[in-house]
Structure formats: C-alpha cells, structure tokens
C-alpha cells in the first residue's frame with residue numbers, strides 16, 4: 655500500500671504540489687495523470703525520497719524515509735541514468751548487491767529477453783541509447799522484486815515492442831500483489847492499465863477515480879470533465895497563439 659497525505663512541495667516561491675493526498679492499495683495500479691507541469695514528477699520524486707517536502711508518505715505502512723521502506727520500493731525515473739563504466743549486466747549486479755537480493759541466471763535471462771537486452775549485456779552504460787537506458791532502468795527496478803514500484807513517464811522513449819512488454823510486466827506485477835504508481839501525460843498509454851486514476855493539474859488533484867466505480871466511463875472523458883474548463887481556456891489560448899504565430903511567421907517570411 656502506498657499512502658500520500660497532505661503532500662506539499664515548494665521550489666522557492668513556486669508551489670509545485672499543494673496539499674495532495676491519495677492512496678494506492680496493495681496489488682493495484684494507480685495513475686497520476688496530468689499535463690506537463692502538473693506536479694506529477696514532484697510527487698513521484700517526493701515518494702522516492704529525492705526531495706524535501708511537507709506531509710506524510712507511507713510505503714507498506716512504513717514512513718517512506720525509513721530504510722525498511724526504501725528496501726521494498728523501486729523507482730524508475732523519467733530520465734534514466736547509467737554508470738558510464740558499468741556494463742548492462744554489471745548494473746543489475748550492482749543493484750542486487752546493494753539491495754541484498756538474489757537474481758538467478760534464469761530470471762535475468764527472462765528479463766533481458768523480455769526487453770531485448772540479451773545481446774546488449776556487455777555494453778557499457780555510455781554506449782546505450784536513451785531507450786536502452788530506460789529498459790535497463792526498468793530491469794534494475796524489477797530485480798529487487800519490489801512491493802511498491804514508482805514509474806515516472808515509463809513509456810517515453812520506448813519502442814512499441816518494449817511498451818507492450820512493459821504493460822505485460824506491469825499487469826504481472828499487479829497479479830503478484832505489487833502496488834504500482836505510474837505518472838504520465840499520455841492518457842492512451844494507460845487506458846487499459848489503471849485501477850485508480852488521480853487527475854492532477856496546477857499542483858492539485860482535481861479528480862480521483864476508482865475503476866470499479868466508473869467502469870463504463872472513458873478515461874479521456876473523465877480527464878476532460880475535470881480539466882475541461884482549463885482545457886477549453888487553453889484551447890482558446892492556443893488558437894490565439896496559432897493566429898499570432900502565423901502572423902509572425904508571415905512577417906519573418908516577408909522580412910527575408
């Protein structure tokens with residue numbers, strides 16, 4: 655179970671997250687859904703312990719800042735980071751040693767096969783593409799067999815095969831009772847995954863939806879029903895922007 659209570663995070667004078675609260679029960683998939691700048695990554699980074707914040711976060715009933723809590727959750731960041739001088743396989747070894755967990759050759763082979771990394775095992779971190787790094791980052795999160803996993807925009811940068819595989823992995827994790835929190839602005843990527851959706855904008859949660867209660871409704875419709883006012887204002891602004899862009903483009907064109 656993942657519980658976030660009264661979470662507030664300011665960057666200087668900017669209130670990125672304002673008194674946010676939600677919970678994802680055991681074996682459920684929660685989605686933090688919102689446009690760019692809504693505050694999703696700030697929530698995820700706060701849970702992961704990367705930021706100072708006000709509020710309370712509990713992982714499996716434990717304060718998220720404790721070592722016991724940190725042992726049972728995994729975090730896949732939006733921007734993967736690799737050690738330049740470690741190979742793909744060595745990254746996995748590093749993580750399993752740090753967490754004191756076992757990963758058999760068979761498990762590792764299955765993981766590498768799933769994410770098409772088998773022939774990349776000996777490549778150095780510095781030799782990987784962004785998508786490959788993302789896959790390694792996901793594998794590193796999975797080898798610790800987490801009870802709670804946080805994935806920040808996990809589909810960005812992945813090829814279609816890897817997206818399909820990741821979705822299968824996420825559903826498998828849910829089957830095993832793992833609690834999952836995914837942040838995304840890509841509604842269509844999570845349409846078939848969610849159990850609970852928390853729609854965020856401007857640092858607030860504007861709507862919380864539990865699938866059982868809104869089974870017949872479309873996630874996109876729900877999203878626009880709560881962000882509708884803002885979305886229509888934004889559409890109007892974009893329209894005005896497009897008009898002025900056109901004018902300035904013409905002016906630039908004329909000027910050359």
Ligand SMILES: Nc1ncnc2c1ncn2[C@@H]1O[C@H](COP(=O)(O)OP(=O)(O)OP(=O)(O)O)[C@@H](O)[C@H]1O
Pocket residue numbers: 665668669670688689690691692693694695696697839
């Ligand atoms: N390090 C930082 N310093 C100052 N302001 C920040 C910092 N990180 C984020 N912000 C601000 O906090 C707000 C929320 O940002 P955040 O990255 O959490 O949004 P997001 O929903 O994850 O966006 P995206 O979908 O673009 O990743 C934004 O206004 C952003 O400009």
